[in-house]
Each structure stands twice: as structure tokens, then as C-alpha cells.
Amino acid sequence: MKNYLPVLDNISHDLRNGRSIYDGYVRGWGIQFGDLREQVRKDPLYKKALALSSGRTVVSEDNRINLFLILRFFLDQAGAGDIIEFGSYRGGNAIFLAHIVAQLYPGTRVYSLDTFAGMPATNSDIDAHQQGDFGEVDLTELRQFADANGLDNLEFVQGLFQDTAPGVLGRTKNIVLAHIDCDIFSSVAYSYEIVKAHMALGGYLVFDDATVSSCLGATEVVESMLIRRDGLNSEQISPQFVFRAGLNHPGPR
Numbered sequence: 226m227k228n229y230l231p232v233l234d235n236i237s238h239d240l241r242n243g244r245s246i247y248d249g250y251v252r253g254w255g256i257q258f259g260d261l262r263e264q265v266r267k268d269p270l271y272k273k274a275l276a277l278s279s280g281r282t283v284v285s286e287d288n289r290i291n292l293f294l295i296l297r298f299f300l301d302q303a304g305a306g307d308i309i310e311f312g313s314y315r316g317g318n319a320i321f322l323a324h325i326v327a328q329l330y331p332g333t334r335v336y337s338l339d340t341f342a343g344m345p346a347t348n349s350d351i352d353a354h355q356q357g358d359f360g361e362v363d364l365t366e367l368r369q370f371a372d373a374n375g376l377d378n379l380e381f382v383q384g385l386f387q388d389t390a391p392g393v394l395g396r397t398k399n400i401v402l403a404h405i406d407c408d409i410f411s412s413v414a415y416s417y418e419i420v421k422a423h424m425a426l427g428g429y430l431v432f433d434d435a436t437v438s439s440c441l442g443a444t445e446v447v448e449s450m451l452i453r454r455d456g457l458n459s460e461q462i463s464p465q466f467v468f469r470a471g472l473n474h475p476g477p478r
């Protein structure tokens with residue numbers, strides 16, 4: 226497998242405050258200032274996964290490229306486990322993730338949770354989104370598309386996270402990647418709170434929306450719960466927030 230990551234000779238490989246500074250620079254700097262975006266666009270695995278997700282996702286290109294880099298080059302640091310996505314919408318990013326892990330990590334399952342009927346009630350004190358946003362989804366067609374493309378490692382789970390996540394997390398192995406992509410304060414807060422006890426040591430917590438101008442609720446969760454309350458430092462803030470689980474206080478694996 227070709228490794229086209231930049232080599233940053235001047236950066237320490239030591240963990241610092243619960244995250245890898247080196248890995249954060251490689252991905253974040255590499256996308257923003259290096260040529261990683263171009264390298265990933267040429268990667269056959271990325272191209273195939275992107276084609277499968279085409280027209281079905283609102284995840285930005287740089288965020289998707291960063292997720293790809295995590296899967297392709299870093300995820301094995303968290304050991305074996307499963308992936309969960311909070312916020313599926315038309316399922317494109319879940320399909321993208323599932324295709325990649327089917328090639329790289331056989332046995333890893335992807336659970337993608339959503340009402341598939343749009344946003345639940347939102348809070349106008351903090352959220353710009355409104356109830357029903359992202360409601361135009363055909364879940365039957367989506368499941369058929371995933372089946373037709375052999376993605377038997379992917380499960381779309383319908384319902385409010387508050388109703389579905391406890392059951393899903395009860396039957397999964399370690400979570401090696403949690404993709405939290407649900408825009409509003411209450412949902413982002415709930416997702417983080419429920420998933421954190423299930424995270425693998427060194428697992429990746431990726432917040433798609435917390436640096437997006439229309440999602441100050443997601444930003445506030447990261448500020449108030451992860452940074453202030455739980456004392457976490459991020460491995461990346463660009464192109465999206467990435468945190469590592471448990472590396473502040475590593476325990477036995």
C-alpha cells in the first residue's frame with residue numbers, strides 16, 4: 226500500500242496532552258498546506274469509495290479526505306473494533322466508510338444512525354437548523370443500494386439516537402471511530418456522552434460540524450463538554466475537530 230503521507234522531521238512523535246501532535250500535523254497540515262488533497266484524490270480506494278457515495282452526502286471534500294486518511298493510515302492504532310456514525314442523512318458518508326473498511330479492515334462494521342426523516346426538535350437559542358431539515362431520504366432505496374454494492378458490513382439504524390444508540394453500542398465491539406455529524410446541540414451532546422464509554426483506547430472522535438458556521442450547537446458541545454469539562458485537547462481542528470479517546474489516561478488494552 227503506497228504511503229504518500231508527508232514526513233515531518235522536525236515534529237515529535239511523542240503523545241502530548243492525550244493526542245499525537247505528529248499525526249495531527251501530518252493530516253491537518255498535509256491537507257491545508259501540503260499536497261495530501263491531491264494525493265488522496267488520485268488514490269484508487271478513495272476514488273471508488275467517492276464514486277459509491279456520489280450524490281448521497283453533504284460532507285465536505287476536505288472532511289471526507291481527512292476521514293479517508295484516518296482510515297487508510299492511522300486507524301490500526303486503535304486496534305480492532307467498529308465504526309458508528311451519528312447522522313446519516315442519505316447515507317453517502319456511511320457508504321464511503323463502509324467500502325473503505327471492507328477493503329482494509331475485514332470484520333469491522335459500520336453503524337449509521339438517523340431518523341431518516343429529518344432533524345428532531347431543535348433549540349433556537351443555539352441551533353440554526355430546524356425540525357425536519359434533511360428529511361428527504363428514501364431509506365428503502367438506500368438499503369437496496371448498499372446491498373447491491375455488497376456492503377454487508379454496513380447497517381442503517383432508523384430512529385432517534387436516544388432510542389437506538391444504546392442497543393447498537395450494547396452489541397458492538399470497541400468503537401474505533403465515531404463520526405458525529407448531527408449539527409444540533411442536543412444531538413451532538415447526546416452522541417458524545419453515549420459513545421465515549423465505548424471508545425477503544427486511541428479511538429477517533431470526529432466532529433464534522435463543530436467548525437461549520439451553521440452549527441454553533443456542535444461547536445458549543447466541543448467547547449463546553451470535551452475541552453472545558455473533560456479537559457481534552459484536539460489532535461486536529463482543521464479540516465474538522467478530531468479527538469483521541471483515553472490517551473490522557475491510558476489503561477490496559
Ligand SMILES: C[S@@+](CC[C@H](N)C(=O)[O-])C[C@H]1O[C@@H](n2cnc3c(N)ncnc32)[C@H](O)[C@@H]1O
Pocket residue numbers: 281282283284311312313314315316317318319338339340341342343344345358359384385386387406407408409412
Ligand atoms: C448533516 S446530516 C448528516 C450528513 C451525512 N453524514 C452525510 O453523509 O451527508 C445530519 C443528520 O442528523 C440527523 N439527526 C440529528 N439529530 C438526530 C437524532 N437525535 N436522532 C436521529 N437523527 C438525528 C438528521 O436527521 C440529519 O439527517
